[in-house]
Amino acid sequence: xxxxxxxxxxxxxxxxxxxxxxxxxxxxxxxxxxxxxxxxxxxxxxxxxxxxxxxxxxxxxxxxxxxxxxxxxxxxxxxxxxxxxxxxxxxxxxxxxxxxxxxxxxxxxxxxxxxxxxxxxxxxxxxxxxxxxxxxxxxxxxxxxxxxxxxxxxxxxxxxxxxxxxxxxxxxxxxxxxxxxxxxxxxxxxxxxxxxxxxxxxxxxxxxxxxxxxxxxxxxxxxxxxxxxxxxxxxxxxxxxxxxxxxxxxxxxxxxxxxxxxxxxxxxxxxxxxxxxxxxxxxxxxxxxxxxxxxxxxxxxxxxxxxxxxxxxxxxxxxxxxxxxxxxxxxxxxxxxxxxxxxxxxxxxxxx
Numbered sequence: 001x002x003x004x005x006x007x008x009x010x011x012x013x014x015x016x017x018x019x020x021x022x023x024x025x026x027x028x029x030x031x032x033x034x035x036x037x038x039x040x041x042x043x044x045x046x047x048x049x050x051x052x053x054x055x056x057x058x059x060x061x062x063x064x065x066x067x068x069x070x071x072x073x074x075x076x077x078x079x080x081x082x083x084x085x086x087x088x089x090x091x092x093x094x095x096x097x098x099x100x101x102x103x104x105x106x107x108x109x110x111x112x113x114x115x116x117x118x119x120x121x122x123x124x125x126x127x128x129x130x131x132x133x134x135x136x137x138x139x140x141x142x143x144x145x146x147x148x149x150x151x152x153x154x155x156x157x158x159x160x161x162x163x164x165x166x167x168x169x170x171x172x173x174x175x176x177x178x179x180x181x182x183x184x185x186x187x188x189x190x191x192x193x194x195x196x197x198x199x200x201x202x203x204x205x206x207x208x209x210x211x212x213x214x215x216x217x218x219x220x221x222x223x224x225x226x227x228x229x230x231x232x233x234x235x236x237x238x239x240x241x242x243x244x245x246x247x248x249x250x251x252x253x254x255x256x257x258x259x260x261x262x263x264x265x266x267x268x269x270x271x272x273x274x275x276x277x278x279x280x281x282x283x284x285x286x287x288x289x290x291x292x293x294x295x296x297x298x299x300x301x302x303x304x305x306x307x308x309x310x311x312x313x314x315x316x317x318x319x320x321x322x323x324x325x326x327x328x329x330x331x332x333x334x335x336x337x338x339x340x341x342x343x344x345x346x347x348x349x350x351x352x
Contacts (some may be wrong), residue, residue, distance in 0.1 A: 001091055001194050001195070001196065001197055001200055001201075002194070002195045002196075002202075002203060002208060003192050003193070003194050003201070003202045003203070003204065004192065004193040004194075004195065004198035004203050004205060004210070004222055004223070004234065005191060005192055005203065005204045006191045006193065006210075007191075007204075007205065007206065007207055009209075010205040010206075010207060010208070010209050010210065011175050011205040012175075012209075013207070013208070013209025013210065014175050014178065014179070014209060014210045014212065015209070015210070015211050015212065016162075016166050016167070016194045016210065016211075016213075016214070017085055017159075017163075017211055017213040017214070017232065018087070018159075018160070018163065019087040019156055019159055019160075020155055020156070020159050020213065020214065020215055020216060020240075021082070021084050021085050021086060021087070021092055021213065021215075022080040022087070022088070022089040022092060022144060022148055022149075022152070023081060023082070023084055023089055023092035023093060023096065023140065023144070024081070024084065024085075024092070024213075024215060024218075024237065025148050025155065025215065025216060025217050026089075026140060026143055026144045026147065026148050027077055027078070027081040027082055027140075028067055028069075028077060028082065028181075028215060028217040028218050028219070028222075028298075029054075029147055029148065029217040030065055030068065030069035030070075030071075030077070030143075031050070031067060031069055031070060031071040031077065031219070032047055032071070032217055032219065033054055033055065033066075033071075033147070033312045034066055034070060034071035035071040041154075050147075050151070054146060054147045057146045057240060058146065059142070061139060061142075062139050062142055062143050062146075064121070064136075064139060065136070065139055065140065065143055067119045067121075067122065068081075068122060068136070069081075070115075076110065076111055076114040076115050078107050078111060078122075078126075078245065079107050079110070079224060080096055080099055080103060080107045080126075081096055081140075082222065082224060082237065083095065083096065083099065083224050083235070084096060085211055085213055085235055089141065089144055093137055093140065093141075097137070099132060101128060104126045104127075104128065104150070105126065105253065106205060107124060107126060108122075108126035108127075111126070112352075114198070120313045121286060127265040137340075140161070142234075147261075153159065154326075154330065155216050155315055157325045157326045157328065158214075158216065158326055159240060160325050160326075161215050161308050161324060161326040162240055163214070167214070169181060176188065176190070179193055182212065182221075182236075182238050183221055183238045183239060185220065185221055186221055186238065193210075193236075195221050195222060195223050195236065196220060197223070200217070203234075208231060208232065208233050208234060209233040210232070210233055210234050210236060211233040211234070211235050211236070212236055213235060213236065213237045213238070214237075214238060214239075214240040215237040215238065215239065215240060216239075216240045218231055218238065218239045218240070219238050219239065221236065221237065221238045222236070222238075223235070223236050223237075224236075224237070259345060269290070269292065269296070269300055270303065270304060271298045272289075272290040272291075272292075273286065273290055273292075273297060273300045273301055273311065274304055274309060274323075274327060274330070274331065275331060276289040276290050277301075277310050277321045277322055277323055277327075278323060278328075278331065279319070280320050280321060280322035281321055282315075282318045282319060282320055282321070283297055283298045283301070283318070283319055283321070286298075286301060286321055289317055293327045301321050304327070305321075308324055308326050308327075309323070309324060309326055309327035309330060310322060310323050310324055310327050311323075311324055
């Protein structure tokens with residue numbers, strides 16, 4: 001267990017990142033891509049569609065990356081590729097290759113310690129070989145374009161929704177409440193945050209603060225300290241709640257159209273309700289737009305609201321339903337998305 005000790009200055013320097021880091025998402029997705037599908041594994045059933053589409057598009061030259069971050073016994077993701085916290089792939093790659101050589105060497109020692117077999121080229125890369133660096137950077141860009149970029153709008157919307165919810169938690173329960181509810185495996189007692197770790201360690205922040213980065217492809221909490229810039233906040237990546245991200249990032253994208261993905265995910269009635277609130281509406285108007293009763297429209301709006309896809313606010317004696325950023329991204333972000341005013345053609349079917 002890693003115990004992170006906070007000072008009063010650290011507590012006022014806790015922040016939640018505005019966006020996931022694209023390079024970290026790419027690297028952390030590699031073990032999940034290779035993992036056998038199992039409903040109880042992190043990302044098991046929920047990632048089956050993403051896994052199938054990514055495997056299908058994986059070109060032979062990209063496969064060396066699978067050795068960089070394997071799945072299974074002894075898996076270890078090189079931390080040098082997850083240190084950055086920027087919204088730009090180029091900036092994250094530049095940050096990774098600007099890390100001092102001692103940090104690359106430390107990462108290699110951890111790789112050898114935690115993985116029973118490591119390809120020789122991984123060692124050569126960590127030793128600073130320029131040709132391997134250029135090759136890996138090139139393949140990381142190609143893999144990102146295949147596995148991450150098509151889903152980025154949805155991942156970003158899910159992270160922004162998560163950030164807004166964390167902000168509300170801070171307002172209602174303070175930083176204590178924020179840190180105590182990050183993840184079931186993370187515990188908080190006054191001034192100490194305990195995070196799962198292979199070793200038993202204590203770490204003092206000493207005023208540098210903490211940057212929380214919700215990460216979709218992260219299967220477990222991950223703490224990163226940038227020794228190149230010791231004044232930077234400690235980075236803690238924690239798994240983005242699947243309830244927010246599964247629907248937006250995985251199911252709707254990669255289907256033949258956004259409409260088909262929505263129906264597969266939500267069922268016909270809820271898909272119509274979600275599209276109908278592109279223009280905010282009251283319950284009676286929502287029922288008229290979807291061809292349902294007011295009670296049915298209200299019921300499905302409540303479920304979509306609980307999923308973070310729309311908001312329901314009281315406006316005098318009435319309520320008003322509207323899309324959240326996550327709901328908007330779910331409608332707009334998939335390949336083959338219809339134009340904003342195009343109708344969602346669905347068959348009437350019972351609600352799931």
